[in-house]
Amino acid sequence: MSERNRQVLNELLKKPGNSCCADCKCEENVEWASCNLGIFLCQDCAGIHRSLGVDTSRVKSIKLDNWDDDQVMKMSEKGNDVVNKKYEQHLPKYYMRPTRHDVEILRAQFIRAKYERMEFVYPAKQAPYSSNTKEGNLMKKGKHDKKYNPRRFIINSKDNCLQYFNKESPKGPKDTVPLDDINIVFVPEKIGNPNGFQISYMKNGTTRNLFLYCDDSKEAIDWFTAIRCAKLERRRLAFPDRNEDELCKDLTSNFLCEGFLWKKGPRNEPYKKRWFTLDRRKLMYLSDPLSPIPKGEVYIGHKDAGYSVANSTKNKSDILEFVLETTERGFELKAESIEDKEKWIVALTNVITNPPTPQDIKMCSMMNRR
Numbered sequence: 001m002s003e004r005n006r007q008v009l010n011e012l013l014k015k016p017g018n019s020c021c022a023d024c025k026c027e028e029n030v031e032w033a034s035c036n037l038g039i040f041l042c043q044d045c046a047g048i049h050r051s052l053g054v055d056t057s058r059v060k061s062i063k064l065d066n067w068d069d070d071q072v073m074k075m076s077e078k079g080n081d082v083v084n085k086k087y088e089q090h091l092p093k094y095y096m097r098p099t100r101h102d103v104e105i106l107r108a109q110f111i112r113a114k115y116e117r118m119e120f121v122y123p124a125k126q127a128p129y130s131s132n133t134k135e136g137n138l139m140k141k142g143k144h145d146k147k148y149n150p151r152r153f154i155i156n157s158k159d160n161c162l163q164y165f166n167k168e169s170p171k172g173p174k175d176t177v178p179l180d181d182i183n184i185v186f187v188p189e190k191i192g193n194p195n196g197f198q199i200s201y202m203k204n205g206t207t208r209n210l211f212l213y214c215d216d217s218k219e220a221i222d223w224f225t226a227i228r229c230a231k232l233e234r235r236r237l238a239f240p241d242r243n244e245d246e247l248c249k250d251l252t253s254n255f256l257c258e259g260f261l262w263k264k265g266p267r268n269e270p271y272k273k274r275w276f277t278l279d280r281r282k283l284m285y286l287s288d289p290l291s292p293i294p295k296g297e298v299y300i301g302h303k304d305a306g307y308s309v310a311n312s313t314k315n316k317s318d319i320l321e322f323v324l325e326t327t328e329r330g331f332e333l334k335a336e337s338i339e340d341k342e343k344w345i346v347a348l349t350n351v352i353t354n355p356p357t358p359q360d361i362k363m364c365s366m367m368n369r370r
């Protein structure tokens, strides 16, 4: 490849739109390009583009591959801003643009929706998630066993609910969940399926977890996006004066931290192993990662209200032990490794040092109703 071409490509990379990845917008490892689409990509997104096949996207390394004059010319004519203006012209605000920290299904399906299915060029293709209603079967884990069974799910934003039915029974829905309070998170590892996700909601002051999957990745993303769309519609009605970007914040939230910890009982009972999930400002502990109802859950407030997390200061304390102080009680906890302990302390400290949002305060009031 001529020195001249390499120079041109490096100059193009410095343009504002090209310095971050066309798809995930991250600024690291933007050393790849799709030469037929005319976009610059990070390493992770380039990997997904490669899986689309060369008819849709032809991936090249800027540093390592040879570029001919025509290809370089195309890159300079197009570039991220020009191409995104086309391929994201009707990208809905509620559609989640994944970052490189998100799970594979979110990253891959965003790119497939954008270039392969062109859902953001032709809004009619958004019908499976944009109509505020959705109905279909999902595989749901049984409450008391590990078996997954097909269950009918219905989203109805007019009545503000997600319903599911055990069978085609005349008895009515097994549960009716207010849309406003639903969180939906992809948890493929926990469920053991690349399209596995968890829906959490509050019922009578306690969290309920549903563990679900469907065989088709697009269908799983359609459910995820349909819930986000219906939640936004509810927020639009409730807060007509607020700006759309603000309403789209936290339509769904990834779990901030998850994993096994050992926890002492409130009367100094011996350590028991529990699965902990930090969902926004709610810390749940469960007897099993796939428990439908947590053993306990606690709201994590702000440091000024008396919340803190720190290494244990007890005599003869173990280096894996740490203490979470809440207004209700102190939790003596123990991680399985130093890395795990650090991970939890960082995640909890982040929550404790951030002021609660109005949604956090609502969550707190729902938890305290018990």
Ligand SMILES: [Zn+2]
Binding pocket: 021, 022, 023, 024, 025, 026, 041, 042, 043, 044, 045, 046, 100
């Ligand atoms: Zn990217």
